[in-house]
Amino acid sequence: MSRRWCRKLEVAILSFVGFTGFLFLLQNNDNGPVLKEVIDTSRTIPPIQDNPPNPPKAIAECRENVSVANISGFVGLPDHIKDFLRYKHCKEFPLLLDMPDKCGGPDKSYNVFLLLAIKSSPGNYERREIIRKTWGQERMYAGVQIRRIFLSGGVANPRDARKLNQLLKIEAEENGDILQWGFHDSFFNLTLKQVLFHSWMEARCPGVRFVFNGDDDVFANTDNIIHYLLDVPGAGDEHLFVGQLITNVGPIREKWSKYYVPEQVTTSKSYPPYCGGGGLLMSGYTLRTIYKESLGIELFPIDDVYLGMCLQKAGLAPSSHMGIRTVGVRVPSSRLESFDPCYYKELLLVHRFVPYEMLVMWRAIHQRNLICGKRIEVYQPF
Structure with a gap:
């Protein structure tokens, strides 16, 4: 062929x-x-969840309350106070970045002894990074678990928003510690941030024992905080709300002040007792109580005062702790160096520090050879 x-x-x-x-x-x-x-068919394929747990809640856009323009004296108010009055009824905003497993899920959240909830504006990247490396480390200490979360909003400028939203997303992917809501992050919106955090806690971490609530410019000695909380009765199931106690004060009526609150916002001349918002500690029981009371109290522009209002409505009182210094440390003499680790070694919290100071002080108070105080020997003549 x-x-x-x-x-x-x-x-x-x-x-x-x-x-x-x-x-x-x-x-x-x-x-x-x-x-x-x-x-x-020999491979194991995970089932598709038709109904994922805790699906995102649809949030309707909050509309401006135009009727506030009829309030006497409204025209002469600063713009940020006008905006507060227009939108103070808005208590729900979309959660742009969520950490649903931060506490191991609602059923296992009781395993978290201390949650560090730190208020941080989107642009404060350096502060967040230093906190992650120092007092905000997620770790086991003295046999209990410490977890960390940063609370943030957004920025008004669209160009900056695109960049900073991407930054927060990167941080969330790398560190798993960012909560971001779709509202403008500003001083007068700190109360809104607080309320949204309490709502998130109720859904994600209802069993957490204790919460540190503070700003990203404080220096916290978390070792001392843990030792203090381990001696608190009730393991988080009883009332605890401690910080630097502020009493017998009322609204500041001077327009130049950052804390200016006009009569159009409140006619009251006094605030309930409260703790400085730079840093405070509360039990899980108290946090849940504040959340429930906040549902029936309209927003107030000063966040720490608002927490005092919620406590007052619940019949609870804030307490003072001498180890929490939200107005800084006062040294006994101007000739002494205030940035001395011996002044901070026994404290729980000091406000305020710039980022590099946090790192320097954290390393300093953990030096094994740190000696505080002077030994004086008196020799008797022969």
Whole structure:
């Protein structure tokens, strides 16, 4: 048989096999996809969750309350106070970045002894990074678990918003510690941030024992905080709300002040007792109580005062702790160095520090050879 004849026979056979296979595919296509026959059933494929736990809640856009323009004296108010009055009824905003497993889920959140909830504006990247490396480390200490979360909003400028939102997303992916809501992060919106955090806690971490609530420019000695909380009765199931106690004060009526609150916001001349918002500690019981009371109290522009209002409505009182210094540390003499680790070693919290000071002080108070105080020996003459 010639080579040419062999090639013709080979082509004919291949054509017949191909045509037969094509007819087979057409026949099977009537009964369902061919791929269905070749699925490897030996592999374990995770089931698709038709109803994922805690699906995101649809939040309607909050509209401006235009009627506040009729309030006497409204026209002469600063713009940020006008905005507060227009939108103070808004208590729900979309959660842009969520950490649903921060506490191990609602059922296991009781394993978290201390949650560090730190208020931080989007642009404060350096502060967040230093806190992660120092007092805000997620770790086990003295047999209990410490977890960390940063609370943030957004920025008004669209160009900055795109960049900073991307920054927060990167931080969330790398560190798993960012909560961001879709409202403008500003001083007068700190109360809104506080209320949204309490709502998040109720859904994600209801069993947490204790919460540190503070700003990103404080220096906290979390070692001392843990030792203090371990001696608190009730393991978080009883009332605790401690900080630097502030009493017998009322609204500041001077327009130049950062804390200016006009009569259009409140006619009251006094505030309930409260703790400075730079840093405070509360039990899980108290946090849940504040959340419930906040549902019936309209927002107030000063966040720490608002917490005092919620406590007052619940019949609870804030307490003072001498180890929490939200107005800084006062040294006994101007000749002494205030940035001395011996002044901070026994404290719980000091406000305020710039980022590099946090790192320097954290390392300093953990030096094994740190000696505080002077030894004086008196020699008796022979």
